[in-house]
Amino acid sequence: MGKKILVGYATRYGSTAGTASFIGEILEKQGNQVDIRLIMDVTDPDSYDVIILGSPLYMGKWLVEARDFVHRYRHSLLERPLYVFSCGYSLREQTDVSLKSGESALDAVRMYVNPADAAFFPGMVSMESMKPEDRAIATIGGLKSGDFRNWDAVRAWAEKISDLIG
Numbered sequence: 001m002g003k004k005i006l007v008g009y010a011t012r013y014g015s016t017a018g019t020a021s022f023i024g025e026i027l028e029k030q031g032n033q034v035d036i037r038l039i040m041d042v043t044d045p046d047s048y049d050v051i052i053l054g055s056p057l058y059m060g061k062w063l064v065e066a067r068d069f070v071h072r073y074r075h076s077l078l079e080r081p082l083y084v085f086s087c088g089y090s091l092r093e094q095t096d097v098s099l100k101s102g103e104s105a106l107d108a109v110r111m112y113v114n115p116a117d118a119a120f121f122p123g124m125v126s127m128e129s130m131k132p133e134d135r136a137i138a139t140i141g142g143l144k145s146g147d148f149r150n151w152d153a154v155r156a157w158a159e160k161i162s163d164l165i166g
């Protein structure tokens with residue numbers, strides 16, 4: 001029988017919503033009942049069998065609303081299978097250094113909960129549509145515009161979750 005699954009995500013410029021939707025659609029096709037929701041709108045994590053949470057990395061961290069969600073709902077998140085994914089520019093190349101920076105961002109998550117699996121995906125950058133303060137930081141950081149999302153990697157992870165939750 002299918003599971004009731006939450007794919008909760010945080011985003012500043014929308015690209016992580018696309019990744020979350022893609023994961024959700026795959027799990028839905030496998031017969032699960034899936035809600036893909038902005039993490040800030042979720043107040044009922046107890047109503048799900050399985051929870052998947054994702055955030056982009058900003059300055060080496062998950063967005064604050066995603067970290068707050070983990071802290072606020074840590075008891076619910078400890079009581080059911082939890083999967084997490086992070087999206088970032090540095091994750092275009094899955095090197096030891098980039099994966100280590102992704103892992104450190106999860107310190108704030110692992111402090112409270114115990115994800116069954118964690119994925120690290122390349123994200124998307126659009127220098128033109130950023131707020132000036134973000135563009136300034138992104139310019140200093142050497143970021144270049146592009147949609148680096150790797151749909152094959154995202155699909156593979158969603159299928160892995162599908163297998164794991166049976």
Ligand SMILES: Cc1cc2nc3c(=O)[nH]c(=O)nc-3n(C[C@H](O)[C@H](O)[C@H](O)COP(=O)(O)O)c2cc1C
Binds near residue numbers: 056058061123124125
């Ligand atoms: C100000 C700023 C800081 C960022 N910091 C990081 C970072 O620390 N590590 C990283 O891998 N990517 C970083 N990125 C890239 C974003 O994580 C990436 O563009 C992500 O896909 C954006 O997701 P969103 O469209 O859902 O907001 C940064 C981008 C900006 C604009």
